[in-house]
Amino acid sequence: MQCRLDDQIAIVTGASSGLGFATASALAEAGAAVAVNYNSQAEPAERLAAEIVARGGRAFAYGADVSDEDAVARLFAQTLERWGAVDIVVANSGMQKDAPSAEMSLADWKRVIDVNLTGQFLTARAAIRQFMAQGDRGVSAAVGKILHMSSVHDVIPWGGHVNYAASKGGVDMLMRTLAQEVGPQRIRVNAISPGAISTAINKEATEGEAAEKLMRLIPYKRIGRAEDVARAAVFLASDMADYITGATLYVDGGMTLYPGFEDNG
Numbered sequence: 001m002q003c004r005l006d007d008q009i010a011i012v013t014g015a016s017s018g019l020g021f022a023t024a025s026a027l028a029e030a031g032a033a034v035a036v037n038y039n040s041q042a043e044p045a046e047r048l049a050a051e052i053v054a055r056g057g058r059a060f061a062y063g064a065d066v067s068d069e070d071a072v073a074r075l076f077a078q079t080l081e082r083w084g085a086v087d088i089v090v091a092n093s094g095m096q097k098d099a100p101s102a103e104m105s106l107a108d109w110k111r112v113i114d115v116n117l118t119g120q121f122l123t124a125r126a127a128i129r130q131f132m133a134q135g136d137r138g139v140s141a142a143v144g145k146i147l148h149m150s151s152v153h154d155v156i157p158w159g160g161h162v163n164y165a166a167s168k169g170g171v172d173m174l175m176r177t178l179a180q181e182v183g184p185q186r187i188r189v190n191a192i193s194p195g196a197i198s199t200a201i202n203k204e205a206t207e208g209e210a211a212e213k214l215m216r217l218i219p220y221k222r223i224g225r226a227e228d229v230a231r232a233a234v235f236l237a238s239d240m241a242d243y244i245t246g247a248t249l250y251v252d253g254g255m256t257l258y259p260g261f262e263d264n265g
């Protein structure tokens with residue numbers, strides 16, 4: 001048995017860069033047709049869609065702000081218009097607006113919660129509605145699969161990033177509650193919690209001297225690559241993971257293993 005996703009249709013939010021980009025590419029490589037969502041960066045999303053098509057796959061790019069209910073509905077409607085169904089939804093979009101808590105503006109608190117938590121809820125809700133409406137298409141053991149892109153900060157508190165950590169803590173309960181609720185409909189809901197993966201969101205923290213400092217927090221002693229996360233996403237979306245629901249897969253080189261204790265604490 002392989003991690004193949006042939007004949008399946010996927011939507012990946014925030015796929016114009018970083019983990020979403022790599023995940024959309026990997027899902028396509030595994031055989032899925034992919035709706036490549038972007039928010040503001042149309043060019044890289046369109047380039048990725050064109051690359052997938054050039055490789056013989058199916059893809060299109062579509063702009064939608066995941067914190068906007070109508071925009072999420074349009075993203076699903078466009079996908080359905082093209083391909084008639086949706087089987088895999090990766091709620092990946094996320095952002096940071098960092099500040100010490102005492103200085104954090106309400107606007108920055110709200111924007112991060114709106115995109116990272118409400119956006120993931122709106123995406124998952126649209127997925128569940130579609131999975132229930134279409135039923136078993138015979139392309140996968142499950143009726144539908146949802147993946148939330150969370151973070152190690154769903155369990156590790158993070159000073160100076162209270163909006164982000166709260167949003168990811170929220171994603172954990174969102175994911176597990178949905179998994180419990182829609183399990184009887186054979187819909188699987190899981191999360192991936194990446195550690196430090198080199199992407200646009202954390203460029204400064206993962207390069208040069210900062211990267212060396214970061215190594216203290218990573219028992220496996222390397223910064224993650226977007227492909228590390230993309231491979232986990234293909235696995236969780238595939239029938240290889242059919243008995244896995246309500247789970248968080250930490251793709252973090254051991255960052256959640258209390259690395260401060262690796263040398264006797």
Ligand code: NAD
Binds near residue numbers: 066093193197
């Ligand atoms: P990134 O900045 O490269 O990508 C974020 C993506 O989200 C972009 O494509 C962006 O366009 C999209 N996005 C932002 N606001 C949006 C909106 N309103 N509507 C639609 N899309 C929107 O960063 P990344 O590292 O690839 O992050 C992807 C996800 O992985 C995020 O949820 C992030 O929290 C999570 N994550 C990343 C790391 C890491 O180390 N890179 C670690 C843990 C978690």
